[in-house]
Amino acid sequence: MINVLVTSVGGGVGQSVVDSIAYLDSKYKIIGLDLSDTVYARNQCDVFLISPRINEPSYLQFLLDTCEQYNIDVLIPGNDGELEMLSRNIDLFINIDVKVVVSPLNIVASSRNKFNWYKDYSSIINIVPTALYSEYVKSPDSFNEITFPVIAKPAAGSASSGIQIFLSLAELLSDPIPSDEAINYVVQPYLMPMKTASDYKTLNKAVQERRLLQLSEISCQIVYDLNSEVMGIFVSKNSLKNGVPVTIEPVTDESILAVIRDIAEKLKSEKLIGPVNIQGRLTDQGLVFFEMNLRFTGITGNRSQFGFNEVSSVIEAFTNEGLVTPLISNTARVGARQVACTTFYPLGQNATSIILVTGASSWAAKNFICHMSKTGFLVGKKIILSARNSAGLKEQLEHELGTNETREFVYIGTRSEELSQSIGLTDVIFNFASARPPHGNHKIFESTMFNLSLVDLIKCGNPGFVVNMSSQSVYEASFDSLCYESSAVTATSTYGLSKHVVEQAFSSIPKYCKGTKVVNLRLGRLWSGNIEVDKSQFPYRMLDSMLGDGLFEVANSDNQISMLDVDDLSQSLLSLMELWKGDNELPTTLNLGGVNTSLNQLVSSLEGALLEAGIKFNKLAINTESTQSKSVVISSHLAEQYGLNSSRNLVSSWLKLLTLYNK
Structure with missing residues (x-):
């Protein structure tokens, strides 16, 4: 990774430099400087800093300090006014091993x-004839190469500032430039095209109307x-x-x-x-x-x-x-430049007032919504829920939480028009949209395509924070090793491949808008919860069997598995949002596995929960002769460093599931 410092990114030059490399985010880390934090390029820089003015005495030291702090490899000036200063002080940058894109001082x-x-x-170089204004007005006949019409302009000026047009010598001499300014002016013939x-x-x-065009x-x-x-x-x-x-x-x-x-x-x-x-x-x-x-x-x-x-x-x-x-x-093309638009939050003022939940009718999303409601998090918030069957979701949440609690909820479908408008309104997006293996490959394909379309909409909408629910299925199963965020991704199933493709798509969003932070959460097996029972969960089938016929057989009982209580996921999402709001640096990928346990231990904890509840149960058949098979177990160590801690009490998760089962 090459660290590049670009100055004056709010100006045309600095902006254009950033445009050239912002999408090469795996190659360059861009640290951008400007006087204002409301500049377009802020969304394209990996780090954005407010700088002193170029003419302030502190500016040079600020550049040197910034170069050392961010281990800068190359400094690219984006403003004419600093070129001489940088060239004059080039040795100071060489001493700290920084290459400055500036030519020799002379x-x-x-x-x-x-x-x-x-x-x-x-x-x-065939340069337009140029004379000092103060010398020219003294002896015009000495400058035969200066032909009318002429322009008078500051010798050190840029663009069209301070330019005046004169059609004749008499006119120039009769309307002299004030003496305090004239010393800095030059005279040149007006360059007319063919x-x-x-x-x-x-x-x-x-020109005849003395208009600069x-x-x-x-x-x-x-x-x-x-x-x-x-x-x-x-x-x-x-x-x-x-x-x-x-x-x-x-x-x-x-x-x-x-x-x-x-x-x-x-x-x-x-x-x-x-x-x-x-x-x-x-x-x-x-x-x-x-x-x-x-x-x-x-x-x-x-x-x-x-x-x-x-x-x-x-x-x-x-x-x-x-x-x-x-x-x-490629000289066959023609270039065009127009106004570009973007949005972002003022520095240090990330907002979490409007939240969009996509895939809101999924079991995990509904538990998250209920968690937010029951913890009081939604007070003063606006929540937008996107689901294919938004009417059915509305009915279910009103039944679960009451019409008073849900009256401010906004329900939308999955059409691009609805999502686009909502993304433009939204501060934070939680994406639960996914199909799971039991749904079949066709549904997984449809879900993948929806997510790719969603990513395109997010790139245009510039929300502040996006969390995408991914899965441990992106990792390769093994006998005894933990999977870390840095572990190789070797998705072999259709579901795992879909999750990996969607992860990559979400990770690409900051290439287009670095003001949007994205985190992909690789989740362990979700279970337990506070709203409805997901009967496809094998923990539910274990519980159902122990309270019924006891025919569920636990094979490969020594297998390790990552079990994540959905309430722990919900609380972790709220914690992540608060970390982002506080301008904390967050990784692009995080494992959130919950409790790593063997199937044997899981069964034992279920028996403990039923004993604690005073409920009679049948023992499950455990095949002790079977050998351990490959499985995916993920490490949540990095998540824990960010304060995302999961409950270690399997019994409490079983008791919540038992409560739902009894409903």
Whole structure:
């Protein structure tokens, strides 16, 4: 796992960097920084931190401390304003073994000032003629290359801030820029597109009206490795809206590409590393450039969708010296950028007010609902219950809990429209939707497909916390070994394979929205409870036989088995929810096995429960000659570390089951 620190993730550049690698969650851990916690990229970062402003004295030390705290491998700047500071202090990061994606100070500083860049690099790059405003107004005749119309703009400015248009020399001299500002301004000819270009007339009209209108640009991205060798070049014509690229068309014109390759080769002597972006315009005088930025750009994420993942390639080149992956792209595509939307909770304010239970008519889910009700947890909560037969579930819960307790319950079906709206409302989802082996393979298949569709809806809805009920069946049975969360998953049954597939689907949700935390609970055999009897449970059949004909035979009585009281599951779910609400780190997978016991011990505990209740019973036939067979027994040690403790008293679980049996 490579730890990557990205700054200013709320800006276009930082956001685009995160877009490029957020889905590669098994490869990179992203620590994102920004001034605000209400930025889109927060849902894409594994860790999100509020940072000081770039110009604050504490900013550099904050970066160094963060790098050490999170064991950062690569730091990627997302803001122009920090490039010089990072380059100037590069040794501080080298000393703590952090690679910073920033080029040498001399070219970084030059690129940050338009006049210096023109002065230093116009011999190898066809840069628009640039003069200091203060010098130009003193002697316009000395600058024959400055032709009207012209623009005056801050030498160190970015985007279109502070730009003014002048149509003639007389106009420029009659409306001077205030002297306190003029010292920082430059003058350049206005770069008009070719007269044959589709946007020429529109742009010319805007210039004559002294309106700044940015309609298109040529963007050239050159990427270097640590040895300043070119890893790849991507050239595109970008259509702009309010100065922001919205359409990206790869350029395949060899005459243009040859110019960029030549520039890339000549710049190698500057010991550049990482990304270099040069922006220009196709004019009647050829391709002329007006800006260079030594960083990734706002369309870096879009370029990755052409196969040109410059961020991932740079990280790999920085962390695996000598391993350089050439960057190529699919130039048959066209890129598009629009507004993206997301939701999340303010930092430290996770909410648990609205709860959605899917598969709510299952035996385990109904016990969970009753547990929440009887423990008073539902006071002040809104609970949404999804079931295929929502009317039947409503009737049963009203009978069990009373109409007064259930009057605030919301019942929905399983249609996508209902679920989508409910997921958008929901803080926490508990997914019990599942078919079990007795239901048959067709039902298991239907359940799997429902869960996969549910995952797609959750990816779009951004709930805060999701717990998916899985099973110990994903593990391979053995004679004597415990299964841990790290144990190999070797599902051999249809049911076990279904559970594993569904687990993987739920685990993928944070790839799309890291603001949603997902836990897959691998459960032992559920039993006991407080609402109805699941007659398919073998504990029920044991009890029924002991109180009846006693014909139930216990084979392989030394076999170990994980028995989880459904009430312990219910309490563990509430505890998990409170842990998430408190911003505690939680694992993606947790075993919750309950009591690990032999079948012999289980029978003995049932006899003890019946004796305690004063009930006569028949002894069960126990085949003592049989040998132990393979079984799955899971370790709940990790769950216990999170305070998820199961009752060790088998007798109390039997007594609850006996109460239900007698009903």
